[in-house]
Amino acid sequence: MKTPVPEPEIRKLNSGDLVYLNGTIITARDEAHKKALEMKKKGEDLPVDFKGVAVFHAGPIMRKEGEEWVTIAAGPTTSARMEMFEDEFIRLFRPAIIIGKGGMGDRTTKACKEYGCVYLAFTGGAALLGAKGVKKVKGVYWLEELGMPECLWVYEAENFGPMTVTIDAHGNNMTKQVMERVSKNKEELIKKLEEVD
Amino acid sequence: MKNLENIVEDTAVELLKRAANILQNDYVAALSEARQKTRGEIGRSELSNILKNIELAKETSQPICQDTGVVAFMLKLGDNFPIRSKLRKILENATRKATNEIPLRPNAVDLFRGNTKDNVGRHVPLIYIELVEGDDLEITALPKGGGSSNVAAHSMVTPGLGWKGIKQFVLESTARAGSLGCPPYFLGVGVGGGEDYCMFLAKKALLKPFGVRNEDPKVAKIEEELLEKINSLGIGVMGLGEGPTALDLHIEIAARHPASLPVGVVFSCWAFRHAKGRVSKEGKVVFEYA
Known part of the structure; x- marks a missing residue:
């Protein structure tokens, strides 16, 4: 897939599909989500446009070599922390894709369905594979204020992935389905715990 | 000089x-074996990403x-x-x-x-x-990542529940950790000592040699049962339901207060x-x- 991704293309994806991505990926974690939403509320303009591109839950290791920023390591961070911001974020900024790890909850799933967005799970810890998919660093914003992991890094990605669609735009949430099964298994396994003398 | x-x-x-930069050989071997055994395409893809990433880190001497x-x-x-x-x-x-x-x-x-x-x-x-x-x-x-530290768990189990209560808490904690701490996990369980000390014991347990069971056969048996049951939970690689949930689990024990049964559970992601x-x-x- 290539960004900007048109909404009909997003709606064609199904939970369980494997995806590689080309185009613009912007990192944003807890602080960046918070700041972006606060700025929007105040009517201020953001330094980047999230429309149709991918938001990446990641706090990378970057190094400046001469005038250029180089991505050393960029794997996903735990997306659950952004659940409190994401539905509002999707509604206001209309990204086509959220990339992260560990999955997200009902509010994000609902926003994905409503506004045509998908959540792609990228392998947690696969930071060098992530960095390999970054062809170029196009920009960085809020670095001084938020620090290296929390600021906005704008990447030009090439063959970034593979990632798995775990929340599609039809209301499916694969991680939630797995965890419901885990919960049932847990109850059964607890009943079978062995006695210890 | x-x-x-x-x-x-x-x-x-x-x-x-x-x-x-370098993951221990026996962990890499265990992940590699897991890829061979995993049937589902998603689980295999995740394990391939993990193994490719480990290789890249070693080759380029990067984290x-x-x-x-x-x-x-x-x-x-x-x-x-x-x-x-x-x-x-x-x-x-x-x-x-x-x-x-x-x-x-x-x-x-x-x-x-x-x-x-x-x-x-x-x-x-x-x-x-x-x-x-x-x-x-x-x-x-x-150097331990934040994702897997965030799913650590602690409980002062009612002493009357005994080992069954401890095992139940470990299973519940792992189910709760789910996809969040980058499974397949390594687990350290600390039992006894005190409310803080059981957490330290859990961290110490985590560092015990891979695949070697506790010197006390009773504890060893509990480690085996827990590892087997955790892998029956179905969390799978990265919580996507396919492949192993945990690669290893160790228990460290200490004496306890008659009224207390402290239990600590510490997780490491696959990149231990x-x-x-x-x-x-x-x-x-x-x-x-x-």
Whole structure:
């Protein structure tokens, strides 16, 4: 897939599909989500446009070599922390894709369905594979204020992935389905715990 | 000739580098075996990404994961090793140097002033010291990611529930951790001691040799049962339902108060990064590959 991704293309994806991505990926974690939403509320303009591109839950290791920023390591961070911001974020900024790890909850799933967005799970810890998919660093914003992991890094990605669609735009949430099964298994396994003398 | 303080500092930097960049062979072998055994396409794809990433880290001498953790050192300090109170200063310097050279991500956040930018802060790097006989200082570098630390669990189990209660808590904690801490997991379980000490025991348990069961056959049996049941939960690689949920689990036990049964559960993600080395009082350094 290539960004900007048109909404009909997003709606064609199904939970369980494997995806590689080309185009613009912007990192944003807890602080960046918070700041972006606060700025929007105040009517201020953001330094980047999230429309149709991918938001990446990641706090990378970057190094400046001469005038250029180089991505050393960029794997996903735990997306659950952004659940409190994401539905509002999707509604206001209309990204086509959220990339992260560990999955997200009902509010994000609902926003994905409503506004045509998908959540792609990228392998947690696969930071060098992530960095390999970054062809170029196009920009960085809020670095001084938020620090290296929390600021906005704008990447030009090439063959970034593979990632798995775990929340599609039809209301499916694969991680939630797995965890419901885990919960049932847990109850059964607890009943079978062995006695210890 | 370098003095002993410099040698300790350089050794700590090298250990952080080895820990951050190279995953132990037996963990890589276990992940590789898991890929062979995993049937589903998604689980296999995740394990392929993991193995490719481990390979890249080794080849390019770069950190496996961008979250290089809050830096921690576990020390075994021999009776005759001459450096004592300066160890903190030395390890702080090592942490700064490693942050710059490897590089490590700056992960020490001051509660009021924000990121310290050099991985050094109040009580950070975390330093655990055990006093032992002998002439050496043994250093284990343990940079541990935040994702898997966030799913750690603690409970003061009702003593009447006994081992069954403990096992239930470990299963529940793992189910709750789910996809969040980057499974397949390594688990450390600490039982007894006290409300804080069981957590320390859990972290210590995590570092026990891979696949080696507890010396007490009763505890060993519980480790086996828990590992088997955790892998029947169905969390799978990265919580996507396919492949293993845990690669290993160790238990450390201590005596307890009659009214208390403290239990701590500590998780590591698949990228379980640690490295050990030993400095003699003459300044001879030996690195250990477990």
